[in-house]
Amino acid sequence: MASRRRFSRSSFTAFSGLALAFLSVAACGSDKADEGGKSEESTTGGSSATGGQGGAGGSGVTGGRSTTGGAPATGGQSSSGGKAQTGGQNGSGGASQSGGQSPGGGRGGSTGQAGEKSAGGVSGAGAPGGGAQNGGGGVGGSTAGASGSGGAPSTECTRALLDGLLDDYFAALAAGDPSTLPLAANLKFTENAKAAELGKTDFWMNAGETKYSQRALDTTACAAAAEAVIPEGNTDLPVALRIKVAGGQLTEIESIVVRPGDYTASFAVDSDPGAIIDIAEGIGWHDEVPEGQRATRQELSSWIDKYFRAFPSGVCNVTSACRRLENGGGNFSCGAGASCTQNVPASPIFEPRVIVVDEVRGIAAGFTIFDFQTTGHLDMHMIKMSGGQVHAVHAILRNTDGESGWD
Numbered sequence: 001m002a003s004r005r006r007f008s009r010s011s012f013t014a015f016s017g018l019a020l021a022f023l024s025v026a027a028c029g030s031d032k033a034d035e036g037g038k039s040e041e042s043t044t045g046g047s048s049a050t051g052g053q054g055g056a057g058g059s060g061v062t063g064g065r066s067t068t069g070g071a072p073a074t075g076g077q078s079s080s081g082g083k084a085q086t087g088g089q090n091g092s093g094g095a096s097q098s099g100g101q102s103p104g105g106g107r108g109g110s111t112g113q114a115g116e117k118s119a120g121g122v123s124g125a126g127a128p129g130g131g132a133q134n135g136g137g138g139v140g141g142s143t144a145g146a147s148g149s150g151g152a153p154s155t156e157c158t159r160a161l162l163d164g165l166l167d168d169y170f171a172a173l174a175a176g177d178p179s180t181l182p183l184a185a186n187l188k189f190t191e192n193a194k195a196a197e198l199g200k201t202d203f204w205m206n207a208g209e210t211k212y213s214q215r216a217l218d219t220t221a222c223a224a225a226a227e228a229v230i231p232e233g234n235t236d237l238p239v240a241l242r243i244k245v246a247g248g249q250l251t252e253i254e255s256i257v258v259r260p261g262d263y264t265a266s267f268a269v270d271s272d273p274g275a276i277i278d279i280a281e282g283i284g285w286h287d288e289v290p291e292g293q294r295a296t297r298q299e300l301s302s303w304i305d306k307y308f309r310a311f312p313s314g315v316c317n318v319t320s321a322c323r324r325l326e327n328g329g330g331n332f333s334c335g336a337g338a339s340c341t342q343n344v345p346a347s348p349i350f351e352p353r354v355i356v357v358d359e360v361r362g363i364a365a366g367f368t369i370f371d372f373q374t375t376g377h378l379d380m381h382m383i384k385m386s387g388g389q390v391h392a393v394h395a396i397l398r399n400t401d402g403e404s405g406w407d
Helices: 015-028 159-175 202-206 273-278 297-309
Strands: 183-191 212-218 223-232 235-246 249-257 318-326 329-333 354-358 363-370 377-386 389-399
Touching: 159 212, 159 223, 159 235, 159 249, 212 273, 212 363, 223 273, 223 354, 223 363, 223 377, 235 273, 235 389, 249 377, 249 389, 297 354, 297 363, 297 377
Parallel strands: 183 249, 318 389
Antiparallel strands: 212 223, 212 354, 223 235, 235 249, 318 329, 354 363, 363 377, 377 389
16 A cells, blocks of 8 residues: 655744844845745744645744745754754644644544644543553643734644654654654653663664554644554564654653564464555544544543453454454454453453543554563554444554563
């Protein structure tokens, strides 16, 4: 299957900077525009597009990718190839697609309008029974979208922001260069349960362009999770990714990279990343669920929470066509070897650590240590739910000797 890409993003230039430039020219009467057509610098923090690409000249001012091209002054990449000095993405900027077609992304969601409001803010108190924090907990405020009053940056966390940051992450991974990403000073990055410097792991130095990804965008917790297929050399690998964002910057990045032989359970199956791509359209991971069939945040979070805590007796409300994949392999019936209990056990089988919830797409992704008949596998489970039923269950997991890197 061909890679799925985002082909457009709206961009706006701050009008305040233009007005100042005009007054300056009127006063001096002699200034001329440079041949390259540089944009005037905005002193008001004018907004650039969340994920747009630059043109063939000029300089952006506020970060992100410039709408007029060239090397942005504070971050991002222009389409002419020049990289910014400090990286980063400006969260402000006009209307943009929340789903769109992204590099390996698939069909998108709704349009985020200029000045739109989203859930943002502090995440919920966690799943029932003292479960995982939604999206990793913490404050979810970050910049995205353009405000309706003169282009001042918003503090809301939007779907467009999260989707764009995933695009940017996968692009930086393929380039082997994280310098273009908006990284918080206190960023924590783990790969296969081991803390590391971003960009210095073997996978970061050898990964190719992402072939496919399916994503949960959680604006309440300002977090996102993705299941992806990414080549390392000539071998396609199943990969799980979780990001956490605050103030428009990445504060947490967790990745699970599964190479051949990493799934060591006695019942393990061989990875089949191609199957993840092949069945994606039929599942409709990025299709928006009609409001009348849409599960609530609580319902999505509770399903994953119960699945882990009562395993294998917490597999409830799955369709007869639902298939469970493990690193793309297996293609089991979701109900095979499982049952549905009405109660969550007091002593959980697995403890869900983080749950990321996307009500719009009907996706939930939970992270745990799967230690059923194993030495302990770091595990992400992702589900698709609509009409009160689960239509797909995918797991990305590998042996980490019971470590997550986040406990």
